[in-house]
Amino acid sequence: MSKVKSFTDLKNLKSEYHKKQIFGTPAESLVQIKVGMATCGIASGAKEIKKFLIEECEHQAIDAEIKQTGCLGYCYAEPMVEVQLPDSEPVVFGYVDKKRAKSIIENYIIQGEEIEGEIPISFKTIND
Amino acid sequence: MTDTKKQIRIALRNCGLIDPEQIEDYIAQDGYFALGKCLTEYTQDQTIAEIKESGLRGRGGGGFPTGLKWEITKNVEADQKFVVCNADEGDPGAFMDRSILEGDPHSVLEAMAICGYCIGADKGLIYIRAEYPLAIERLKIAIKQAREFGLLGNDILGTGFNFDIELRYGAGAFVCGEETALIHSMEGLRGEPTFKPPFPSVSGYMGKPTNVNNVETFASVPVIINKGAGWFNKIGTEKSKGTKVFALAGKINNVGLVEVPMGTTLREVVYDIGGGIVNGKEFKSVQTGGPSGGCLTKDFLDTPIDYDNLVAAGSMMGSGGMIVMDEDDCMVSIAKFYLEFTLEESCGKCTPCRIGNKRLHEILEKITEGNGTEEDIDRLKVLSNVIKDTSLCGLGQSSPNPVLSTIANFEDEYLAHVKDGKCPAGQCKSLLRYDIIEDLCTGCTLCFRNCPVGAITGERRAPHFIDQSLCIKCGVCFEKCKFDAITLT
Incomplete structure (x- = not known):
């Protein structure tokens, strides 16, 4: 990476990354999955869940971007997984063990069914 | 159903949203x-x-x-x-x-x-x-x-x-x-x-x-x-702007990290966001400010949380720990717990903090063991104030706060310990007493056989007795008795 030389460069970089990351408007076929991986999540088994999700998505040929994030604050329900289907609002699932992770992929992502363990988003963002 | 939008995430705006390593x-x-x-x-x-x-x-x-x-x-x-x-x-x-x-x-x-x-x-x-x-x-x-x-x-x-x-x-x-x-x-x-x-x-x-x-x-x-x-500065109260992150822990259903506008009430945090007390028990107190803070009672549930209100209520904002306690928590033991922490962490440089807190801890120990007197409560207050006034740094100056605030808000509990020899929450083991009700005891010998210290005596098919001087209050007899013949007071 070459250095960012000016504020204008930074602004351009932002638009570039913003487009790439398609925040809020997922591309048509891409499923975005975020796994809460702060100390609390990892201690509850988030690493294994992330690995499982990567393998399972590959296995089922789901076009997904799976990444780690920090803490959403719902410590009581760790591990947490957030899924954003194309053209939908993100949905957060709590208490995700392998069984629920499998259900997230097979029932929620593939079949589009509602599944157990959804945690309501309980905060406003700075842009609300 | 908990109210879902009482929080605003400013300091935590990107936590859970972005990959922190990118x-x-x-x-x-x-x-x-x-x-x-x-x-x-x-x-x-x-x-x-x-x-x-x-x-x-x-x-x-x-x-x-x-x-x-x-x-x-x-x-x-x-x-x-x-x-x-x-x-x-x-x-x-x-x-x-x-x-x-x-x-x-x-x-x-x-x-x-x-x-x-x-x-x-x-x-x-x-x-x-x-x-x-x-x-x-x-x-x-x-x-x-x-x-x-x-x-x-x-x-x-x-x-x-x-x-x-x-x-x-x-x-x-x-x-x-x-x-x-x-x-x-x-x-x-x-x-x-x-x-x-x-x-x-x-x-x-x-x-x-x-x-x-x-x-x-x-x-x-x-x-x-x-x-x-x-x-x-549109968010918050007159003198405390923006939001504060709290780590919600203790006897609360939704343990976690919350970020609320300054001025949110304790009730909103505990019940609307925190989902209430575990097992539907009764709220007793919330501890804020860590070992330097204090315990607030249910009278403060509707007080808007900000720097100045918490200080006025005898606690402080601290870094944002919020530990919720229910009816089963003994406030004297809670004060003792925080003091143990301070004792461990005192650097030992100044005398009021190093020795004063040690003495405070000894008095609390005496009270929880059932040997306290009413004078001990006065002594706690005097010594606490001396430590507050004469310690070198914030650690020492604030270390008696858990003691002072529990005495201020829960003096009846201290009095129950020293006057009646009872721990209302049933936490202080030394103050518990197990007795066998003669009329209900069948003499099955189950308690006798299970007592780890041989404190129970009695003949088969005749009422048994507990020797209080030997009893270690482990509660095994209470759990084992099939006839509800053992009382706990």
């Missing part, structure tokens, strides 16, 4: 924009004025106005100044700083650079406890990436401003969260506080002017610059 993610969320804006559009004074106008106060506990601190440090003439981030989070049950560093490390780096620009420092140091390995790892990655992007280092964004950040590790001593002790620890000296003034803003790290702020304080700064002081 600077690209942070930049996509307007990362380093505030720094760019300050360096290219604002003078140092304009930036400080913006922070002052926002009303941001130190989130580490003291609540000192952040903008004013920056201004004081800026106005000291020196060839070298430092920006220090206090990441020595030590209150039992508090983990908001760790979550910010693990979820959004760049926000802290960016704010430190902004602070450096304002006060005229080109060097930042993050004092972080070595017990936070993941936070350290992510900070290291973040610093490396920021350097690669030229957002730390020399000539940042082509403006000629230089700023770089290094990490310093603490060994996890509570007293090192006190800023003078923290600075001594960074200098390689013993982590002991020294008298203020001089304040670090005048003479801090290596004797140079040093601006120390807490993680959460820094994490709020970029938002203030990006969205404007006027946006920020």
Whole structure:
């Protein structure tokens, strides 16, 4: 990476990354999955869940971007997984063990069914 | 169903949203924009004025106005100044700083650079406890990436401003969260506080002017610059602006991290966001401010939470630990627990803290063992006030707070211990008494056979008896009896 030389460069970089990351408007076929991986999540088994999700998505040929994030604050329900289907609002699932992770992929992502363990988003963002 | 939108995430805005190990993610969320804006559009004074106008106060506990601190440090003439981030989070049950560093490390780096620009420092140091390995790892990655992007280092964004950040590790001593002790620890000296003034803003790290702020304080700064002081200061109460992150723990259903506008009531935090008390038990108290804070009763449930209201209620904001207690918690034992923590963590430099707290602990021990008197409660109060008045640093000055606030709010519980020899919550083992009801005892010998200390005597098919002088109150007989013939009082 070459250095960012000016504020204008930074602004351009932002638009570039913003487009790439398609925040809020997922591309048509891409499923975005975020796994809460702060100390609390990892201690509850988030690493294994992330690995499982990567393998399972590959296995089922789901076009997904799976990444780690920090803490959403719902410590009581760790591990947490957030899924954003194309053209939908993100949905957060709590208490995700392998069984629920499998259900997230097979029932929620593939079949589009509602599944157990959804945690309501309980905060406003700075842009609300 | 809990009310879902009582929280606003400012300091935690990116936690759970971005990958903390990808600077690209942070930049996509307007990362380093505030720094760019300050360096290219604002003078140092304009930036400080913006922070002052926002009303941001130190989130580490003291609540000192952040903008004013920056201004004081800026106005000291020196060839070298430092920006220090206090990441020595030590209150039992508090983990908001760790979550910010693990979820959004760049926000802290960016704010430190902004602070450096304002006060005229080109060097930042993050004092972080070595017990936070993941936070350290992510900070290291973040610093490396920021350097690669030229957002730390020399000539940042082509403006000629230089700023770089290094990490310093603490060994996890509570007293090192006190800023003078923290600075001594960074200098390689013993982590002991020294008298203020001089304040670090005048003479801090290596004797140079040093601006120390807490993680959460820094994490709020970029938002203030990006969205404007006027946006920020509309949130909160008259004297406490913005939001505060609380680590909600204890007997509460939704244990977790919450960020609420200042002025939110305890009831909203405990019931609407926290989902109420575990097993539907009755709320008794909430402890805020950690070992320096106090216990609030249900009378304070509708008090808006801000710096000044909490102090008026006999507690303090602290760094944001919030431990919820229910009817089964003994307040004398709670006071004893916090004092044990202080005893462990006292650096031992000044006598009131080192010996005074030890004596306080002994009196509490005496009370929970059933040997206390009413005079002991008076002695607790007098000694607490002496420790408060004469200790050297904040640790000692605030260490009796849990004792004083539990006496103020739960004196009846102390009296029950010393006058009636009872622990209303049933927590103090020495004050429990197991008895066998003669009429109900069938003489089955089950309790006799299970008692680990041979305190139960009696013939088969005849009532048994417990020798109170031998009983260790383990409760095995109570659990084993099939005829409910054993009472616990």
